[in-house]
Amino acid sequence: MVEAIIPCISSDLLLEVQLDFELPAYTACTTALIGSGLTAEAALAQLVDSWTQEWQECIILWQQQLDEDAHALQEAADCEHECEERETAEAEEHREMEKKKPKINNFNVDLLVSDIIIPHPSQFVLQKVKNMKFVELWYFSPDSCEVRDWNKSSADDALGLKKIDGIVALKSFSSFKASNKALQDHDLSWR
16 A cells, blocks of 8 residues: 655644635635535535545644654654763773873973993892892892893893793793802902
8 A cells, every 4th residue: 555645734733724615716616516506505514514624634644743753853862862871981981991091201302311321130130039039149239230241141032931920921031040150148248
């Protein structure tokens, strides 16, 4: 079944006034009905009844159109509300992610970088201290911190496997290796 497309009603039909079929503009319609055997009053009543029936059908269509428009507006408002909620949730999630990101300090372009390397204990020593193991005092002396042949070697590029907290991890070999120049505590000179 093919439904006829109902044109959009642009004004409220409840405000429409019934036509006066006694006006000269409707004389031709009234004369045609009188010619078919009706009296003048019956012809006018038939015109009024026809207009009233069409008007009531249009009122029903008007109410359906209002209901459809209200439903469409409600759906649009619901969709817009969902979009706003989604955008708010995404913005909140983005804000949370920004909070979790590590902050980078401001970069000072005019600051000069020192070309002097401050002596410090090797990774081997720092790892032993972290693990609360015995470390010879020589590793903390200026002689040890200045020695570069064992602090920086080809082993810096080599990695080994180590189990840390139940997880297997890669670790630099330089942090496993003790210096061959290390002195025992009783051999140190106390200057």
